[in-house]
Amino acid sequence: MTIPAIAQLAREGLELPRGVTFLVGENGSGKSTIVEAAGVAYGLSPRGRYAIRPALHPPERVAARRLALQRGIGTMRWGFFLRAETMHGWYSFAEQHRSPSGRDPLFHEMSHGESFLEVLRTRFDSPGFYCLDEPEAALSFSSTLGLISVLQRVVDDGGQVLCATHSPVLAAMPGATLLEVGDWGLRQTSWDELELVHHWRAYLQAPQRYLKHVLD
Numbered sequence: 001m002t003i004p005a006i007a008q009l010a011r012e013g014l015e016l017p018r019g020v021t022f023l024v025g026e027n028g029s030g031k032s033t034i035v036e037a038a039g040v041a042y043g044l045s046p047r048g049r050y051a052i053r054p055a056l057h058p059p060e061r062v063a064a065r066r067l068a069l070q071r072g073i074g075t076m077r078w079g080f081f082l083r084a085e086t087m088h089g090w091y092s093f094a095e096q097h098r099s100p101s102g103r104d105p106l107f108h109e110m111s112h113g114e115s116f117l118e119v120l121r122t123r124f125d126s127p128g129f130y131c132l133d134e135p136e137a138a139l140s141f142s143s144t145l146g147l148i149s150v151l152q153r154v155v156d157d158g159g160q161v162l163c164a165t166h167s168p169v170l171a172a173m174p175g176a177t178l179l180e181v182g183d184w185g186l187r188q189t190s191w192d193e194l195e196l197v198h199h200w201r202a203y204l205q206a207p208q209r210y211l212k213h214v215l216d
Contacts (some may be wrong), residue, residue: 005030006138008185009037009067018162020151022171024196025181029163032133033179037164039131041069044081046133078128082119082135120150127158136167140142168197 001007001166005025014034024029036046059092088132110118116138124130136144144167151161151173167173171178180189203210 003028003030003033003183003185005181006033011036014186016160016162018160019155019178020163020173020176022173022176022180023162023164023179023181023186024171024194029181033072034166035131035133035162037080038069039079039129041067042079042131043077044079044129044131046081046131050117050198059173079130080123080128081133082116082123083092083133089159096156107207117146120147124150124154127154128160130154130159130161130163132161132165134164134166136170141169148173150215166196168194171196188202 001010018037023034025031039046116135135147142151148170151163154161155175161172168191172195178189178191178194179186180194182195
């Protein structure tokens with residue numbers, strides 16, 4: 001509760017609009033904890049929708065315990081939590097419980113990015129609540145654009161998405177709500193006003209201005 005964004009969430013709550021909401025901010029700002037708390041409160045495991053529910057780490061337990069989820073009328077019960085660093089455990093579970101129809105491939109035989117894309121193809125296929133924690137970590141530039149297409153399909157089908165990201169590519173998705181997370185807590189902003197976008201633009205225009213400070 002010492003993290004401003006978490007304290008604001010506990011104090012004021014947060015209304016998620018229809019469609020996609022991106023949480024953008026520095027490491028340690030609380031965006032992943034918010035995604036975890038919302039997913040757990042909804043009934044998802046932060047290790048994947050079908051994973052055996054593990055013992056949650058203390059930040060997840062505390063945040064989820066303080067969060068009460070109010071569903072809209074007709075809310076779907078389906079959901080999926082996609083998180084880069086825990087997906088390999090979910091792959092093992094999925095491979096051990098493959099359906100006779102062979103819907104699921106052998107994820108461990110794919111590259112990290114290919115397996116992510118296959119999860120997007122086979123699991124993000126119906127209305128529901130989708131939580132994503134920095135999904136761009138496994139994706140190339142073109143695959144990240146493909147993820148935007150998947151998220152748009154989810155929205156068109158009536159689904160809802162909450163995603164923590166460091167990607168200016170994802171954050172540029174048309175129609176998405178952008179919440180910048182930092183010392184101020186949570187604030188809604190536009191793509192052009194994101195600190196993330198400012199820093200990437202400045203770096204790509206003159207990378208040596210940044211690198212000389214790091215290398216010196």
